[in-house]
Every structure is written in structure tokens, then in C-alpha cells.
Amino acid sequence: MKSGPDIAMVASLVGDPARANMLTALMNGRALTASELAQEAGITPQTASSHLSKLEAGGLVEPEKQGRHRYYRLTDDDVAGVLEGLAGLAARTGHMRVRTGPKDPALRRARICYDHLAGDLGVQMLDSLRQRQLVRQRKQDIELTAEGERFLAKHLQISPDMLSHPRRPVCKACLDWSERRHHLAGTLGAALMQRFAELKWAARDATPGSRVVNFTRTGEKQFAALFGSGQD
Amino acid sequence: MKSGPDIAMVASLVGDPARANMLTALMNGRALTASELAQEAGITPQTASSHLSKLEAGGLVEPEKQGRHRYYRLTDDDVAGVLEGLAGLAARTGHMRVRTGPKDPALRRARICYDHLAGDLGVQMLDSLRQRQLVRQRKQDIELTAEGERFLAKHLQISPDMLSHPRRPVCKACLDWSERRHHLAGTLGAALMQRFAELKWAARDATPGSRVVNFTRTGEKQFAALFGSGQD
DNA sequence: TTCATGCTTCGATGGTAGCCGAAGCATTGT
DNA sequence: ACAATGCTTCGGCTACCATCGAAGCATGAA
Numbered sequence: 001m002k003s004g005p006d007i008a009m010v011a012s013l014v015g016d017p018a019r020a021n022m023l024t025a026l027m028n029g030r031a032l033t034a035s036e037l038a039q040e041a042g043i044t045p046q047t048a049s050s051h052l053s054k055l056e057a058g059g060l061v062e063p064e065k066q067g068r069h070r071y072y073r074l075t076d077d078d079v080a081g082v083l084e085g086l087a088g089l090a091a092r093t094g095h096m097r098v099r100t101g102p103k104d105p106a107l108r109r110a111r112i113c114y115d116h117l118a119g120d121l122g123v124q125m126l127d128s129l130r131q132r133q134l135v136r137q138r139k140q141d142i143e144l145t146a147e148g149e150r151f152l153a154k155h156l157q158i159s160p161d162m163l164s165h166p167r168r169p170v171c172k173a174c175l176d177w178s179e180r181r182h183h184l185a186g187t188l189g190a191a192l193m194q195r196f197a198e199l200k201w202a203a204r205d206a207t208p209g210s211r212v213v214n215f216t217r218t219g220e221k222q223f224a225a226l227f228g229s230g231q232d
Numbered sequence: 233m234k235s236g237p238d239i240a241m242v243a244s245l246v247g248d249p250a251r252a253n254m255l256t257a258l259m260n261g262r263a264l265t266a267s268e269l270a271q272e273a274g275i276t277p278q279t280a281s282s283h284l285s286k287l288e289a290g291g292l293v294e295p296e297k298q299g300r301h302r303y304y305r306l307t308d309d310d311v312a313g314v315l316e317g318l319a320g321l322a323a324r325t326g327h328m329r330v331r332t333g334p335k336d337p338a339l340r341r342a343r344i345c346y347d348h349l350a351g352d353l354g355v356q357m358l359d360s361l362r363q364r365q366l367v368r369q370r371k372q373d374i375e376l377t378a379e380g381e382r383f384l385a386k387h388l389q390i391s392p393d394m395l396s397h398p399r400r401p402v403c404k405a406c407l408d409w410s411e412r413r414h415h416l417a418g419t420l421g422a423a424l425m426q427r428f429a430e431l432k433w434a435a436r437d438a439t440p441g442s443r444v445v446n447f448t449r450t451g452e453k454q455f456a457a458l459f460g461s462g463q464d
Numbered sequence: 465t466t467c468a469t470g471c472t473t474c475g476a477t478g479g480t481a482g483c484c485g486a487a488g489c490a491t492t493g494t
Numbered sequence: 495a496c497a498a499t500g501c502t503t504c505g506g507c508t509a510c511c512a513t514c515g516a517a518g519c520a521t522g523a524a
Contacts, residue, residue: 007318008252010325015244016482024239034501047483049502059325068491068500082317086239089314093242093291248512266471279513281472300470300521 013058014086018043019051023060023074023083031064031071039118110213112204116189117196117213121223125192126184128227135171135184142171144188152188155226156195163187196223245290246318250275251283255292255306255315263296263305271350342445344436348421349428349445353455357424358416360459367403367416374403376420384420387458388427395419428455 014020018041025040026032032040038048052072055061060079064071074080110119117125129135134148144152144160152158163170165187172186184192196202201219205212215223246252253273258264264272270280284304287293292311296303306312342351349357361367366380376384376392384390395402397419404418416424428434433451437444447455 006252006322007256007315008247008249010322011243011245011252011318012247013243015240015247017240018482020238020240020243035499043482044484045501046485046503050482053502059321070501078317078321082314082321083239085310085314085317086243089291089310090238090242250512267469275512276514277471278473278515282512285472302471 010058010060013055013060014083016051017041018047019055022048022051022055022072024087026061026072026074027080027083031073033069033071037072110202110215112193112213116183116185116193118183119213121215121227122183125223125227129184142184142186144171156192158188158191158195163191242290242292245287245292246315248283249273250279251287254280254283254287254304255311256319258293258304258306259312259315263303265301265303269304342434342447344425344445348415348417348425349434350415351445353447353459354415357455357459361416374416374418376403388424390420390423390427395423 014023021041022037025037034048034052035045037052038045041048041051043051052061052063055072056063059075061072062075064073074083110117110121112118116122126135129148130137132147134145134151136143136145149160169186171184171188183189196219197204199219199222200216201222202213202215205214246255250273254269257269257272266280266284267277269284270277273280273283275283284293284295287304288295291307293304294307296305306315342349342353344350348354358367361380362369364379365377366383368375368377381392401418402420403416404421415421428451429436431451431454432448433454434445434447437446
């Protein structure tokens, strides 16, 4: 009775936007925890859990228990290859991701990722830092330059000793779910977000549990002055 | 705002069982008409039309008008390659197509494809004919051998002159939707089905519009005696 | 023209699956 | 032992989409 490979089964796994976001977030080869993947996809942990068990059953991802975390990675390069192929087909027809994950535009623009800024503005900030040589990035690792330290001290009153932490890195690249571009995590990312709040540039949304970050009118201007890309 | 290729969009196209069946039916490179694809997928023409327009919008298939038919083919080898990749992933996880297209098991076992027998039994019959050298198959073309003619005359009272037709070939391979294996079409396929009905081995289901073919108890035995594969 | 065939569009229906709230395990830290 | 964190399971809700009937266009045949 078995006929051929059930290509619809595996294709439908990739066909769901939330799962597709998780998979593309895993395309860099690194393993991510279930809750990180939930953040990337913009869904709650329980929904992500359901998706991940389906992906696991379909053989697309593999779990790895570590303490109370569950790390997931793509099973192998074959999976990555097929995903690349699908991306190629999608790219040439001009179908780009416009509205992946959360529907809320505010959530896509600026939100909290753990304790740092994510969303369009988060990506834009790291882009700006990188372009002006304030940080140097190599894959996942980000390093603060001397100019970067001066910049932070001058404009935001952030000194290097505020950033040292026994276990946590100062800078770290964190994949933004809205695409495969990074935003800034680590103690610096957290310190920046905290400073934005202190300066009343931005504040987390009042509704409990919301990850949206609302920028004030002046905060948006100041932010654009420091990290703007000219087009906005 | 555009981010990356929308892999979920194209994957969800392949993710629907009906569309996946159409695509696999097109994997041999030949172009098929819309109604043929509907038959392969086990759906009505209007549903197939909807699916095909989506596949076309997604750039997976290309239409070609010819008379009052619309032939569809895969856009290029890239599409076929991705489909192969998906099939590979599905195959190694052991997920095979068990219940593609129509839910009705009877429809999968034996049904009418135009005027000839399709379904598991149709595929099985052609397999048997080929294995016993009663026909010779090369790709899409099937040829009746001398032994084949004797076999038909002796067991089913079908003579070669009954099969000649000005435009229609005697034998023709027709892809069975349940997988990429062929069943027998052409005037011989039609003559066989007609003979099965005359001998009261099988009859089309009474409910109007149904394509199910019901075999009688004795008919099933006789059929198995002529075309059985030993395992059934 | 008139009819038949192949395909498409429209409208309505139903089944499926994604989603989240609440609660339940498991593991780690204090 | 107790609390906190990470993840899972369960139940209900909602939205989407595949499906088909009926009708509307085309094209080709008589």
C-alpha cells in the first residue's frame, strides 16, 4: 500500500509560517532553545512546543536536552539544502516574507527579546553600530571597539565596567525572527535597553505579558539621531 | 520591509495533498491537461482549477494552451529538484504516502480513469502484463507482444482488430495518482474494462458520478488468477 | 447557428489546524 | 523542602482553506 514518499507531509511542515520562521532561524547551524524559537516565531511557548514536536516527528529537527533547556537544531545538511532550495524558488518569483509571525506591526517594529531590544529598530541599531565600526562582528561573536566604548560613554553614559559579567558576554548576535539579520544581545544590549527606558525614550507596553516596546516621540528622534540609517 | 524569501508560501503550495499529487504526476517531465491532473489527484475539475492557478502564481507550474485544453508542466528542473529533495526527506523518515488524495479506500483500490481501470488493481494489472512479457513498455509507449495477443484472445476473447482505432493508440501508459507507477490506458485498457463489466467481474458504483469500481467476489478471484502478483 | 467539451469563477459548507489560557511535569537553585 | 524556570499537555476557540454544486466563458465540432 505504501506508494511513494509523502512529500506533502514534509512540505506542509515547512508550509506553516511559524514553523518556517523557526527553521530559517536554525539555518545558521546553531542550536536554539524551544523558548528562543518561540520568540523568533512570535508565538507562545505552548504553541511552539506543539510545532517543534511535529518538526521532530517529521525528522526536520533534532532535540538535545541540556539541563532544563531543550536545544533544537536542523537534523543535517540535507534539510538545510531543501530549505535553501525552497528559498530559491520563493525568491525568484518575488514572493518575500512580508508579514511573518506576529500580526501586530508594533511587535514587528520594536519589542523585548529577553532584556534587550529586538524588531526592526533592534536590527537597525546593530546595523548602524557595525557600519560605523563601533562594533566588529564575526558570525555570532560581536566585539566592542575602542571607538565604540568612547561613543557609548559620550552619548549614553555607559562605561565598560558596567558591562562586565562573570558568565554573560558583553555583546552577542541574536537572530531577529523577521529575517535572518541580527540584533544586539548580551550585557550591552541589555544596558542599552535599560538606558532607553531611563531616558524615557521607550517603555515596555503596559499590558501585562506584552513584549511590545513603545517609543516616545522624542525618543524616536534621539534614537534615529544615534542609530538612524537616513531612511525612515 | 521585505525580508527574506517566503519559504512558507511555496512550501504550503506543495503541502496540500492534492497539489502534491499533481506535482508528482508532472515529475516525469510530460505536460498534462487540467482535467487529467484532476483525475490523478482525485478531485473535481473546479477544485483542480483553483489549485493550478495557485501553483501557477507560485511559479511551480507553467500553462500552455492548446485548443481547448490547457497543458501544465513543471516550470523547470529547479522545481523538480526541490520536489526530489522533499521526497528524499520524506522517504528517510519512513513517511510514505498512505492516504493521498481521496479518502475513500475503495477509490484507491479500483476506479475508472476515463474508460479504463485505475487504482491499485490497475497498476497491478499492468505490472503483471509487463512482467510476463505480454506487453513491452518504453517510457510512455506500450506495445502489445505476440504472446500478449494470444493471451487476450484465449482468456478474454479480445481480438486485435477490436482494438484498432484511427486516432487512439492501442496501449498507453497512464500515471496512477497513488504513486508514480503506470496503469494501462488506450483502446486495450478500455476493452479490458468493458470485458470485466460484461463478465460481471466488476461494475461501476451505482451512485451517480462516482468513479469507484466494485469487484464481485468471483470477479476478484478471476482477476487475481489472470493478473495476480501472488501477494494479495 | 447550435451543441458539446474543457476550463474557470462564484458562493456556501465543513473539516482541519494553529493558537492561547490554564494546569501539569521536570529540572535547577536556594 | 520550597520556589522558580523551562517545557509540555489538555481543552476550547477561531480562522482559514480545500471541496463541491451551479453557472459562466471560451474553443471546437456539426
